Amino acid sequence: xxxxxxxxxxxxxxxxxxxxxxxxxxxxxxxxxxxxxxxxxxxxxxxxxxxxxxxxxxxxxxxxxxxxxxxxxxxxxxxxxxxxxxxxxxxxxxxxxxxxxxxxxxxxxxxxxxxxxxxxxxxxxxxxxxxx
Amino acid sequence: xxxxxxxxxxxxxxxxxxxxxxxxxxxxxxxxxxxxxxxxxxxxxxxxxxxxxxxxxxxxxxxxxxxxxxxxxxxxxxxxxxxxxxxxxxxxxxxxxxxxxxxxxxxxxxxxxxxxxxxxxxxxxxxxxxxxxxxxxxxxxxxxxxxxxxxxxxxxxxxxxxxxxxxxxxxxxxxxxxxxxxxxxxxxxxxxxxxxxxxxxxxxxxxxxxxxxxxxxxxxxxxxxxxxxxxxxxxxxxxxxxxxxxxxxxxxxxxxxxxxxxxxxxxxxxxxxxxxxxxxxxxxxxxxxxxxxxxxxxxxxxxxxxxxxxxxxxxxxxxxxxxxxxxxxxxxxxxxxxxxxxxxxxxxxxxxxxxxxxxxxxxxxxxxxxxxxxxxxxxxxxxxxxxxxxxxxxxxxxxxxxxxxxxxxxxxxxxxxxxxxxxxxxxxxxxxxxxxxxxxxxxxxxxxxxxxxxxxxxxxxxxxxxxxxxxxxxxxxxxxxxxxxxxxxxxxxxxxxxxxxxxxxxxxxxxxxxxxxxxxxxxxxxxxxxxxxxxxxxxxxxxxxxxxxxxxxxxxxxxxxxxxxxxxxxxxxxxxxxxxxxxxxxxxxxxxxxxxxxxxxxxxxxxxxxxxxxxxxxxxxxxxxxxxxxxxxxxxxxxxxxxxxxxxxxxxxxxxxxxxxxxxxxxxxxxxxxxxxxxxxxxxxxxxxxxxxxxxxxxxxxxxxxxxxxxxxxxxxxxxxxxxxxxxxxxxxxxxxxxxxxxxxxxxxxxxxxxxxxxxxxxxxxxxxxxxxxxxxxxxxxxxxxxxxxxxxxxxxxxxxxxxxxxxxxxxxxxxxxxxxxx
Numbered sequence: 030x031x032x033x034x035x036x037x038x039x040x041x042x043x044x045x046x047x048x049x050x051x052x053x054x055x056x057x058x059x060x061x062x063x064x065x066x067x068x069x070x071x072x073x074x075x076x077x078x079x080x081x082x083x084x085x086x087x088x089x090x091x092x093x094x095x096x097x098x099x100x101x102x103x104x105x106x107x108x109x110x111x112x113x114x115x116x117x118x119x120x121x122x123x124x125x126x127x128x129x130x131x132x133x134x135x136x137x138x139x140x141x142x143x144x145x146x147x148x149x150x151x152x153x154x155x156x157x158x159x160x161x
Numbered sequence: 162x163x164x165x166x167x168x169x170x171x172x173x174x175x176x177x178x179x180x181x182x183x184x185x186x187x188x189x190x191x192x193x194x195x196x197x198x199x200x201x202x203x204x205x206x207x208x209x210x211x212x213x214x215x216x217x218x219x220x221x222x223x224x225x226x227x228x229x230x231x232x233x234x235x236x237x238x239x240x241x242x243x244x245x246x247x248x249x250x251x252x253x254x255x256x257x258x259x260x261x262x263x264x265x266x267x268x269x270x271x272x273x274x275x276x277x278x279x280x281x282x283x284x285x286x287x288x289x290x291x292x293x294x295x296x297x298x299x300x301x302x303x304x305x306x307x308x309x310x311x312x313x314x315x316x317x318x319x320x321x322x323x324x325x326x327x328x329x330x331x332x333x334x335x336x337x338x339x340x341x342x343x344x345x346x347x348x349x350x351x352x353x354x355x356x357x358x359x360x361x362x363x364x365x366x367x368x369x370x371x372x373x374x375x376x377x378x379x380x381x382x383x384x385x386x387x388x389x390x391x392x393x394x395x396x397x398x399x400x401x402x403x404x405x406x407x408x409x410x411x412x413x414x415x416x417x418x419x420x421x422x423x424x425x426x427x428x429x430x431x432x433x434x435x436x437x438x439x440x441x442x443x444x445x446x447x448x449x450x451x452x453x454x455x456x457x458x459x460x461x462x463x464x465x466x467x468x469x470x471x472x473x474x475x476x477x478x479x480x481x482x483x484x485x486x487x488x489x490x491x492x493x494x495x496x497x498x499x500x501x502x503x504x505x506x507x508x509x510x511x512x513x514x515x516x517x518x519x520x521x522x523x524x525x526x527x528x529x530x531x532x533x534x535x536x537x538x539x540x541x542x543x544x545x546x547x548x549x550x551x552x553x554x555x556x557x558x559x560x561x562x563x564x565x566x567x568x569x570x571x572x573x574x575x576x577x578x579x580x581x582x583x584x585x586x587x588x589x590x591x592x593x594x595x596x597x598x599x600x601x602x603x604x605x606x607x608x609x610x611x612x613x614x615x616x617x618x619x620x621x622x623x624x625x626x627x628x629x630x631x632x633x634x635x636x637x638x639x640x641x642x643x644x645x646x647x648x649x650x651x652x653x654x655x656x657x658x659x660x661x662x663x664x665x666x667x668x669x670x671x672x673x674x675x676x677x678x679x680x681x682x683x684x685x686x687x688x689x690x691x692x693x694x695x696x697x698x699x700x701x702x703x704x705x706x707x708x709x710x711x712x713x714x715x716x717x718x719x720x721x722x723x724x725x726x727x728x729x730x731x732x733x734x735x736x737x738x739x740x741x742x743x744x745x746x747x748x749x750x751x752x753x754x755x756x757x758x759x760x761x762x763x764x765x766x767x768x769x770x771x772x773x774x775x776x777x778x779x780x781x782x783x784x785x786x787x788x789x790x791x792x793x794x795x796x797x798x799x800x801x802x803x804x805x806x807x808x809x810x811x812x813x814x815x816x817x818x819x820x821x822x823x824x825x826x827x828x829x830x831x832x833x834x835x836x837x838x839x840x841x842x843x844x845x846x847x848x849x850x851x852x853x854x855x856x857x858x859x860x861x862x863x864x865x866x867x868x869x870x871x872x873x874x875x876x877x878x879x880x881x882x883x884x885x886x887x888x889x890x891x892x893x894x895x896x897x898x899x900x901x902x903x904x905x906x907x908x909x910x911x912x913x914x915x916x917x918x919x920x921x922x923x924x925x926x927x928x929x930x931x932x933x934x935x936x937x938x939x940x941x942x943x944x945x946x947x948x949x950x951x952x953x954x955x956x957x958x959x960x961x962x963x964x965x966x967x968x969x970x971x972x973x974x975x976x977x978x979x980x981x982x983x984x
Contacts, residue, residue, distance in 0.1 A: 084261035085373045100370045106296050108262040108370045131261045 062139040067122045069140040070115055070153070071161035073133065078103070079159055080134035083110040087126035087135060095119035096126060113155040117143060165232035180223040180234055181209055189236050192245065192277065194270050194359050195311035196224040199415045200320055205312050207248050208274065211236050220244060242278065249280045254287040255334075256360075257306045265361030267374040271309055272360075292337060299908035300350045300366050300424050305337050308362040314338060314354035321417060322353050323553035323576055338362070349572075349893060350909050351546065352423040356407040356416055367424060367905060368404040372396075377403065380802035381411050383789045384422040385476060385782030386896040388658075388695035389414070389525075389545045390791020390857075391422050395783055395802040402429050402783050402803055411855045412797065413526050419546035421896050424905025428781065429803065431902050433765055435778035436807020446766075446776060451808065455815075457775050458733075459822035461758040465730030467493040470720035470756075473708060474737035475500050475697035476899070477812050478787025478799055480834035482699070482706045483841070484816035484827060485735060491823040495714025496729070499703040500696070500737065502717025503744075503974060504664040507657065507671020508693045509704055515675035516684055516691075517868030519704050520844075523654070523690025524793040524863050529555050530688060533562045533650035535643065537589055537657040537674060539571030539581075543891045544658040545694050545792070549573065552656070562650070564643040566592050568888060568977075569958060570951045582643060583953060584633035586886050587976025590666055591877030592640065593673035594621055595629035599644035600680045606648070607682040613872035617676065620874030632880060648681050652688035660696025661742050661897070662889040662961040665976035669875040676872050685866040694792035697897065698782070702790035705844055705860070717743075724752035731758035735812060736779065738767035738898045741964035744974040762815060765902055768964055778809035785811040786831045788853065794865070796848065797857035883979030885921070885955055887935060889972045892960035901962055913944045913966035915959045918952035925982055935959075935980040937971040957982070 043049065053060055062068075073080040083100035099112035126135050138161055145151055163176045165183060172187040179202055184191045194206035202225040210220035214233035220241065223234075235241070252271065260266040274280075290306040315327040315338060326348040330339045340346055354363045377396035384391045392412030396404040405423050409416030438454035439446040462469055469492050473485055482499075489497040512518050528534065528551045542549035549572060555561035556576045563579040565571075566589055574581040584592055598621040600606040601614075608614045630637040647653050657674050659667055671693060678684040678691035695701055703709075710716045715723055721739075723729045725748060732753065743749050753759055753772045761773035770776045782789075784805045790796045805811065813834070817827040828834040832850055839845040844860050852858045892910055900906040915933055917925070927933055931946045935957070944959065944966050952958055957980065961968050971978055 082261045083370070084266070085376065086261070089373070089375065102370050 062141075066139050066141075067124045067137045069117075069138050069143060069161055070126070070158055071136045071138045072113065072155065072158040073136060074159055078109060079113075079155065080132055081110050081113060082132055082134070083108050083113075084131060086129040086131065090125045090129040092123060092125065093119045093121045110155060113158065115153045115158065117151040117153055118148070163228045163230050165228050165230070165234065167234040168236050174228055176228070178228050180211060180213070180221070180226050180228055180232070183228050184223060184234070184236060191223050191236050192274050193224055194274070194309060195313060197313055197317070197357055198409060199417075200313065200316045203312055203316060205310060208245055210241060210244055212238060212241060246278045246280055249275055249278055250283050250285055252309050253280065253283055254285050255290045256309065257289050259307075263307065263361035264364050264369060265307075265358075269361060270359035295345060296366075298346050298366060300420070300905060301346055301352060301355055302364045302366040302369060303346070304362055304364070305339070307360050308338055309360055310336060310338065311359055312338075313357040313359065314363055317353045317357045318348075320557060321550050321554060322349065322351055323550070323557065323572070324348050327354065349546070350420040350424065351418065352420065353417060355423070356418070365404060365424070367427065371403045372398045377406070378802075379406055380800050381408065381798070382783065382800045382802060383412075383698070383791075383797045384418070385698050386421045386425060386900065387545055388697060388700050388792035389547045390698060390789055390793075390795055390797055391418055391547050392797060393418065393422055395426070397802050400803045402426050413524070413795070413856060414547050417547050417550050420894050420909065421900055421903075421906055422547070424908075425896075425900050425903040426783070427904040428764070428899060428902035429783045431765075433902060434806050434809065435764060435766055435776065436809055438778060438808070439766075439776040441774045446771070446773070451810070454775050454777060455818050455822065458760050458777070458819060461731055461760065461774065462492060462733065462819070463823070465492075465758060468728070468730040469494045469733060470496040470715060470724065470729050470731070471498075471733045471735070472717050472720065472737055472739065473499045473703070473735040474897070475695060475700040475703040476736050476782070476897075477699060478785060478831070479699065479702045479706060479790060479796070479838060480787040480831045481812040481816060482703055482708050483834055483838040484813060484820060486706060486708055487825060487827070488733075488816060488819055488823075491820060491825040495711030496720050497708055497714065498710050498717040498720065499708045500661060500700065500717070502719070504661050504667050505659050505695060505700065505704065506668040507659055507674070508695070509709060511668045511671025512675050512693060514873050515672055515679065515869070515871050518865060520701060520794050520861070520865060521690060521692045521694065521792055522678070522684050522865045522867070523692070524795065524859055525551055527652070527688055527690060527863070528552060528654045528692075530559060531555050531561050531650065531652045531654045532559070533646045533653040534564070535647055535653070535655045535677075536563065536565045536573050537593070537655070537670065538663070539565050539567035539569060539573050540663075540890045541656050541658045541694075542572040543893045544660055544696055546893060548656075548692075548694065552576075562646045564646065569953065569956060572893075580639060580643065582635045582639050584635050585880040586888055586956060587665060587878050588633045588880060590669045590673045590875055591624065591629050591633055592635060593670075593677050594624040594875070594877055595626045595640050596644040596647070597621060597673075597676050597680055598624045599626055599641050600648055603645070605645065606680040608680070611679055611870045611872055613874075617872040617874050624877065647677070647683075653681060653683050654690050654692060655683055656692045656694070658694045658696065660891060661744075662891060662972070664744055664974045666878060672873050672875045676875075679867070679870055679872060685864060687864050690864070692792065696891070698791070699789045701792050701794060702788070705790055706838060706842055721749055721752040724756040727755055729756055731760070732756045733760045733762075734769060734773075735762045738763070738769045738964065740768040740772070741898050742961060742969070744969055744972050746967060746969040749969075762812060764899070767898065777815055778807070779815065780805040780809055780811040785813060787813065788835060790860075793859065794861055795857040795859045796845075796853055798850075798853050878976065881977050881979055885957060885980050885982050886977040887937070887957045887959060887971070887980045888977055889959060889961050889968060892962060895960060895962040898962055898964060901964070910960075913960065913963035913968070914947040915944045915957055916947045916949055916952060917957055918954060919948060919950050920954045921952070921957070922946070922948040927982075927984075931984065934983040935971070936983065937978050937980045940970040942967050942971060
């Protein structure tokens, strides 16, 4: 029995040796984020406008119903999102919106530091999403 | 009947059915793109190909192949799927895949089929269409890059509407759907093509980018414009009516609508709607609360009591009209009337005297199978366009002989083989009398069971076809042929529309039409009918519910003259803009000015409402529950789709409160009111709300048998002796004054006009768009000229919908107005 006990403890002790740390010293130190990490959304800009064509697929697929889109016609007769808002407090970061988008107009970035002081600040409108 | 097997299922269908229809019957799904129930089979898309045991070796299009006895059909096999997939691939070679921005996305037949058949790649390559799109048209947007050439738009415009705006032009790969000379659309704008297009090639422009189909809530209701009573399905999003959805499952209009029904909904969302009650203080109308406004109304009406007049438009629901009648009862007043008072006398008094009825004797769908149709006034198409489409189908599909008694040409007179009895204005009765005379003289009249034959014969002495031909300007032969055709037809129909611009000789015309229907045997015969159709959506309901003056009561016109003489203490006007639409504006204004207390209940601050002491904001048809009765006696459900704007309330709620103020018991809900009104109305006895199914319920069964068969002699009139005569009537794009608040109709006809025939325009040196003045009796009206080839020489026309024109300053109910034309 003692043998097994020593064996087990040796694994624990091994982990105490330098170079075996699993946590990082956040915020001084930050983890490298995987390319497929699902962080804060970003609307992709195109020339003079957003890439989004307001097709309503993302609000339709969104399981948390956190996306609000209102389409309209711009001066060129194109369909564009007059309103595009994501309520981050409701978002579950599932990435379905990205998957549904037919024109790759929405992406998810690596940004995960999303804390804020006011409720309103969690409401990301089109301008904020385009800046990300 | 024919028996066949589809995918192992036995099915028995009529021998005229196609394989596709049999499959629908058997519950077998066969995909289609170019098929539509109401159109003739066409076979353009080749998506519906199936295998038939007896016709091995090739695939058979299901939508065009008639069934035969013992047919064994297979609807899906590996080969069929492969072929269908290939067809879709071919279509997708040129079809631009802009589903994300196409408003059809989500209900597109091509999109659905592509998904169903998993067409994820294309073996063929080709250029995508890059055709110019029509995004200028305010109502119908065309993007032919999305077209799949199914031809439905061209076919519906030709077969149903009878306009023929579209056809295929060019050949081969270049083939496309276009208008004549590939120019912009200039049509009736009924939007039937929009409703038929299986893809996003033809779309409703007002709905552009407004919502996705799956976001819309659909509410089945009834159109609030004309007496046709088309069922409409309102598509709403965020409590706003965004569009009218295609629906051919309810009602009898097969999903057909006119420009008003399809594009005229926007008055519901109009910015000009009244949202707060208004009350007159120190001479001007100011906003107030409901409590104050209702208290003032109750006070005022209590004081006037039996000396109150109540006038309503026939746009209210049956339930509301019932409450309104109860208000009159509570006041002890018999002065209650609707729409004009004079204009529907043909129906209420004319038909009552002759047939003992106050309604049309048959239903609309029967007209499709008629052999002969007589339309009195070419304007029938303008007032009841969708019924007009049924007439068109009868003419085109069943070779019905159409005769139009008309003072001007119109849509009906242009239909194939249509005979037009083009007469001088105001002589309709003379012509009908002459036709009756022909029937009697030639022994064609079915006089058994009729009373008053001899009297009529004597009275018609002056109406020999030759004499009438001379007075009216119609040829003798034409009168004779028209009468003979009508008498010879197995199924025949006589159509007559009435409304505010047609008040002249209303009763005489109703009687004359009824005489003709009796002599030809049309009234009460199965398959035939006399259709006397009201202009407003619930004109028939108002008549059924006896919203008419009681024995000692005053009619609308009498109320106005009584008010002008200071004999009426209060007037309660519900849903009617009397100043704008009633004949003789000066008399109306004088009456409304003189009456001590005027309450107006309406959607908009109309010229009538501006004169009121209290204005109550009411609700549109899209905001209330209830029933409408259309001109063929069909009672249909109206359902609330959106809340009223601001503090506006339904007429039902307002009238309930008025009733409570008098201590009378008001029914709590529309359903309760319906139960009470059916018990109270003889014709509606035993009808319950559950009986109003998808097709509504026709009271008195499809064929209404005349109660009496009296022929009544009526005198015609004399032609007006004037170089220029103005006719007043309805324009196709508008209905009453309500449609002038809707963007759709206003996009087509945005301002009043005076129509000239080509010859007159040339002689008077008037060009399209010129400002012209018409003077009559010292009054002058002014509007832009419209030049067309509809009008005979010396005849002008002006629509009555626009208040700004002041047409009723010179229109006092005459059949035609003698006018001086100036610039």
